[in-house]
Amino acid sequence: MTRGEVKLLTVTDREQETPGNVLKPLFETSSGEKVCRNEDTIVVYLPKNRNCLTTSFVNGGYHEDLEAIFNHQPKNSEGCRSHSRDMEGGSIEAYIAIHAKRLGLDPEKTAGMTTAARMKNAAIATRTFRTFEVTAIVTAGIEVNGGRAGDPASWHEEDGKTVYVGGTINTIIIVNSHMRANALTRAVMTAAEAKVVAIQQLMAPSKCSTGIATGSGTDQITIISSMDSPHILTWPGKHSKAGELIALCVIEATTKALELQTGLSPESQRDMLVRLSRFNIEEKHYWDAATSLEGEHKREPFIEALRVFAKNPAVVAMTASILHICDEVSWGLVPELAGKRSALAMMRALPEMSGTPGQPHWEVILDERQSILDNWVRLSAWCVKHSCGGSP
Numbered sequence: 001m002t003r004g005e006v007k008l009l010t011v012t013d014r015e016q017e018t019p020g021n022v023l024k025p026l027f028e029t030s031s032g033e034k035v036c037r038n039e040d041t042i043v044v045y046l047p048k049n050r051n052c053l054t055t056s057f058v059n060g061g062y063h064e065d066l067e068a069i070f071n072h073q074p075k076n077s078e079g080c081r082s083h084s085r086d087m088e089g090g091s092i093e094a095y096i097a098i099h100a101k102r103l104g105l106d107p108e109k110t111a112g113m114t115t116a117a118r119m120k121n122a123a124i125a126t127r128t129f130r131t132f133e134v135t136a137i138v139t140a141g142i143e144v145n146g147g148r149a150g151d152p153a154s155w156h157e158e159d160g161k162t163v164y165v166g167g168t169i170n171t172i173i174i175v176n177s178h179m180r181a182n183a184l185t186r187a188v189m190t191a192a193e194a195k196v197v198a199i200q201q202l203m204a205p206s207k208c209s210t211g212i213a214t215g216s217g218t219d220q221i222t223i224i225s226s227m228d229s230p231h232i233l234t235w236p237g238k239h240s241k242a243g244e245l246i247a248l249c250v251i252e253a254t255t256k257a258l259e260l261q262t263g264l265s266p267e268s269q270r271d272m273l274v275r276l277s278r279f280n281i282e283e284k285h286y287w288d289a290a291t292s293l294e295g296e297h298k299r300e301p302f303i304e305a306l307r308v309f310a311k312n313p314a315v316v317a318m319t320a321s322i323l324h325i326c327d328e329v330s331w332g333l334v335p336e337l338a339g340k341r342s343a344l345a346m347m348r349a350l351p352e353m354s355g356t357p358g359q360p361h362w363e364v365i366l367d368e369r370q371s372i373l374d375n376w377v378r379l380s381a382w383c384v385k386h387s388c389g390g391s392p
Helices: 092-102 181-201 241-262 272-279 283-291 299-310 313-330 336-347 372-387
Strands: 005-010 024-028 034-037 041-045 050-054 061-063 068-072 081-083 110-114 123-129 132-141 163-165 168-175 220-226
Touching: 005 241, 041 132, 041 168, 050 110, 050 181, 068 092, 068 168, 092 110, 110 168, 110 220, 123 241, 132 241, 168 181, 168 241, 181 220, 181 241, 272 299, 272 313, 272 372, 283 299, 283 372, 299 313, 299 372, 313 336, 313 372, 336 372
Parallel strands: 068 110, 168 220
Antiparallel strands: 005 123, 024 034, 034 041, 041 068, 050 061, 050 220, 081 163, 123 132, 132 168
16 A cells, blocks of 8 residues: 655755744645744644644644644743743743734634744655645754653642743644544544654653653644545544554654754764763763773873764664663563673674774673673773774
8 A cells, every 4th residue: 555645845945044023935735724934933824614633822722713823933942941931921821822913813713832943944744645635844852851751850830830941842733634623632642652753763862861752841732634624534543544644744744853953863873972872971981981991091092983983883783782671671671680691792792893803801891790881881992992002
């Protein structure tokens, strides 16, 4: 079965930076939804007879009378963490209404989402199959507040006080068929799972734990369907074609938006040090390990060699395998001792796989009493030091 026609475009594919509040056309769906953008906002203008489900603070929930949805980057929001009371109007609700008026929209018939991501880094994905079309418009950034569901919380909401955190993956989905309220809710579940797929395929780290992120702490979503359409979708879950295309659009647009906003991509993740950063392991930990080994200690050539070593595809592949064992141990899927022994056995192949000449004194380098990661850092530091002439 064909997956249908697919289009993926970015804002910069269509136009250059738009100054001020001038909204310029960006994209139009086959069912008539017009997407426009200015410097800090993307607006989706809705034709009549559209229903939607949205997480917006203003006009959130299920609606059949909205005229527009917008995604907006407030001023001075990039990478910030602040209370919503500091926003213009004193609250997120007031701010969205103020910005709607600024855009010439009716606040009573507008829903809005906010983010620290730039609108010029938005990605749009469209897929079609027979009469069905779905479009996903995504801005994404998780370098500041990426997290994994169940991570320790960073703030608590009480007495109406909230915290605005920079980052956020905001998703707008437009389908040209009719989905009733229950189907819209099911579509949100499908889209949320697809967002996680995009993030986990990039192995993006949580900023609150050693886990792999599942999103940011402030992600939002809006999904829109056409009540005029004679085509009624009752179940946009994973087993349906509608669910498949919704998921694919979200995966594609989220992946591209993360690359545009933060540089997160398959290429950027092909680095041992990037992968280890999830466990707060940095260059200084490698230098500390290197200075505990025999031989000369020259920091500059060691760090230079470490950065080259870290990008060796074989090293990245082994790092990924070792870290997955660590994950499985933490999830309780593999007993700790069995996981450690398997990891240490794998590590013995590192010198040869990385092209490092010679073999270390294994009884000195590997120690079952220490953690998997301590052993990995010590062994890979030995390989780096040996390769840059710092070992006897």
